[in-house]
Amino acid sequence: MSLQGIYMCDFAGKMFSDSAKSAHGNMKRILYMFVVTALAAMLPVSCSVIGSNDVIYDIAPIVPMIYLSDEDGNNLLDPDNVTSGFDVTLITAEFEGKTYSVVESGEHAEVQPETRAYFPIFSGLRLCTDSYGKWLLSFGELDGQEDMDNEDLVISWGDGTSSTITIFNRFRWKANGAPSITRRFYVDGKRQDSDIATFRFVK
DSSP: OOHHHHHHHHHHHHHHHHHHHHHHHHHHHHHHHHHHHHHHHHHHHHHHHHGGGGOOOOOOOBOOEEEEEOTTOOBTTOTTOGGGOOOGGGOEEEETTEEEEEEEEEEEOOOSOOSSSOOOOOOOEEEEEOTTSOEEEEEOOBOTTSOEEEEEEEEEOSSSOEEEEEEEEEEEEOTTSOEEEEEEEEETTEEOSOSSOEEEEEO
16 A cells, blocks of 8 residues: 555544544533433422422411301390390300400401411401301300310300300311311210301200
């Protein structure tokens, strides 16, 4: 082989080697860009899961709403119902070792929070009206995030009789940041079908 042929072969070999190195470098850059892109694509998903804890949940307080009527359906809690002979002012409520007398507020009883990040306001035993103007007793507000293991709310009617409302409340935060609430009510030991704190008594 001539020197020219040897030179041409050596030049071709060098070109092939340089091309191979260039291709190898390009592959490394492509692989690097792929990894970076994949990681970037994962970030919004991770942030959205972690960021779910920033959601503000309104946890409704527990406010037992207590209606009382006679066998004819007359509202015994109505201050204008003087013919019944029932004295509303003698009613008391006992809860967690404390006794509360009736306070007439004349305001509507609220069962839903009105603002975000709601904090319950305890007002004891109130004589008030619902949205339909019917008189009732409300007790609370009790913190809906507080665990209650069958706490008794004893209503003494002022005539020697009483009724017991038992409250079970279990509150937890789920892994995704959402609240989990288990709530049950009992009246004189009998479990109620609904977890809504509305109770109707007849005397």
